[in-house]
Amino acid sequence: MSVIYGLIPGMILLGLVSVLIFFWAVRAGQYDDLEGPAHRILNDDDIDDHGSDEP
């Protein structure tokens, strides 16, 4: 059972890493627009752009 003395601090440490990643994401502006990116990924360039003339 004494293994939990190592495992639980380890768990918290891993959690802290994810918190740091989260902080980075907020700072990088990932949470500024919660609507656009969800649609943007659907907007691939493979829809036939009317006669495929290059933009």
Place this chain on the structure above:
Amino acid sequence: MSKNNSPIEAAAICHHCGLPAAAASACDGLVAGELKHFCCSGCLAVCRVIHDSGLAGFYQRLRSQEKTLAPPPESPADMEQYDLPEVQQGFVRDLPDGRKEAHLLVEGIHCAACVWLIEKALAGLQGVVRAEVNLARQRLWLQWDPAQVSLSAVIRRLALLGYAATPFDQENAEGQMQRYNRRLLFRMGFAGFGAMNIMWISIALYAGSFSGIETEYKQFFHWVGFAIATPVLLYSGGLFLASAWRGLKLRHLTMDLPIAIGASVTYGYSLWRTLQGTGEVYFDTVVTFIFIILVGRYLEAMAKRNASSATLRLMELQPRMATRIIESGEERVSVRKLVPGDRLLVRPGDKLPADGRVLSGDSHVDESMLSGESYPQHKIAGSRVSAGTVNGEGVLTVAVEQIGSGTVLSRIIHLVEVAQGSKAKVQRLADRIVPWFVAATLLLALLTFGYWLRQDFDTALLVATAVLIITCPCALGLSTPMAVAVAAGAAARQGVLIRNGEALEGLSTVDHVVFDKTGTLTEGRMRVSRIYAVADVNENDLLRYAGAVERNFSHPLARAIVQEAERRGLGFAGTVQVQALAGMGVGGLVDGVQVWLGNARLMTQQGIALPAELAARQQQIENGMGVAVLLAAGGRVLGILCVEDRVREGARELVDLLRGQGIGVTLLTGDSRRAAEQLRQRLGEMHVAAEVMPEDKSREIAALQQQGRRVLMVGDGVNDAPALALADVSIAMGSGTDVSMECSDVVLMGSELRKVPYAIEVGRLTLRTIRQNLMLSLVYNAILVPVAMAAWVTPVFAAIAMPLSSLLVIGNAVLIRYRMNRFFSRQPEVVYQQRLQGGYST
């Protein structure tokens, strides 16, 4: 006359924006070899540019999202000014590698297809390094290489695609708001991490309390809980602790106080138990509690779209550059460098840079933004002109009299600032209850402590703490943010944007509604509504003559007539000897026939007799809201074109509905008393305040407020801005100016008037839900506080009861969406249909 006389025919859909293309401005055009319908020539032009740029995939993306656009907004005039260094210093940031960076407000972004179109089109522009669109806030973040492309070229490119872009100082406008939101998000994220981890510890402890656990491990788990809860309380909960402390110092009990007491007392008690090494701890409650409250706060902050300030938008109305006349010719100077006495050249279509007096020239100036007057004003030598208004067809030379803060525009800006500062804040229901709640809780805890002290100190402290913990301010703290977030989300789906959570509660208590006239109750656009031709003349022939002459002019009446002729697909004959007679009308030779268009004075001057029947018609039109344009050809009056700004659909039903609910209605307009009275006759009983200067509009609101009324202002123009800012609650039309939207609490995206009662109803429903939520948490307390006072609370009991109350409150808030759908799927339509079937006529 019945409503059906309007020239609306079979519904065609605009190929670009998807709105009905049946209005007077509709037109057809060839795009990529196919004939398409458009609702206005703006849409046609935009569609052609999109096709010519090879970006036609935009339409496929658009349709796949089942969204409609709005017709393109007017693009900003005089874009070159944004390239000048002295103008750029306000909003452009220089990057170390010589590139530049700016944030732009973009008008006209509706959906993801717009994002794609803008990013794709700008990516094709040489020198644009980075262009990212923020859909939620309609911003463009731009980085470019000034050596290869100018900022004005980018803005012009956007204008061609149908988006109006203005650069702005992002840090100044919304830096504070953004920093607050980020701080909230950081704290929420950290509390979330704490909540997830402490949950495992709790599970272990609960399992241990049922199946037995060695004291050593139990102690260890307690200390781990302590290690997680401490930073969460200090960092995430610090927001509440600090705000509660500030409130206490100001002797002002806010919602943050019970939250701070609840969290810190629970924490303190748990810490004490941990140190003693006996009993149960509630670190998990502290952490989860803070997390859930922060989620509520964050949702509420998201519902608030308070991005840029209204005054910022107002400043944008004023051009930044002017053309000054000097001895050696003319020069372009920054508006800031102008001094009274300078002479300025104002070309057709330019905005006036300063207040002043016309020295020479003859033109019409569109002052609708300042005065609300729907017709352009005729300006000749000696007339006064105001900064920010738009010059019409002629060139004007203007002597500068007022600059900077002395202009009419600046006075409006000042009024808006004053009104926003003095606006009566809607007092939230929760804020009124909280002080009592806090006082009662503390008192009960004290009483309990005193009672149990007779037994022993330890028990007394334990039971008193239990009272404080069990009162669970969590449900109370969540009741408002959850309801606001859900209601704002559901309303947004109906095209009603709630920009301010407090406004929802304010809407429910409104007992007086003030409407602006032009652009709010009316469409704000001149159209040919009826044509009266003499017996032997056909309507289309009449219109063909009229269109042939009028298409040489840009006056709104002329534009309305030409649009109607184009809408009916009439061709125009060639016109020669076109002339305009100031104050009377226009004339020209069409196919060799002399045609005159204008008022009765013109006919008298030309010696053309007006038949009695048409004279009566003319009188009837002019007694109404319209303008009667007489048409004579070959020395004979052939008929009358009635041009008017139509009353918006549903305006009368809206006024009836409001009055039926006992809500007072006022019409507030800068237009003439006669025009206002006409509208009143059509819409039913209401108070009318006409010929009100923009500066006085807010005074009317203040007067109503002094009578104890809770005022809702509905408007659309720059001149409404101070009134919108001052009213208890305000609604802006989506077709209106950006300034009016920034001043308002609610924006109607579709400009449909029937969304006004909808918004009021959403407010009532939200308030009712908040009230129910508060009741729920009070009932919960009424049951559990006595239990706690009697020292009957066991840890398991508390663990079940406390989340239950929060869940009830959250669940009830989520129900708003269903109640709203249920209510609005029947209610307004039923009311409207009943009225329509009643078949009143105007």
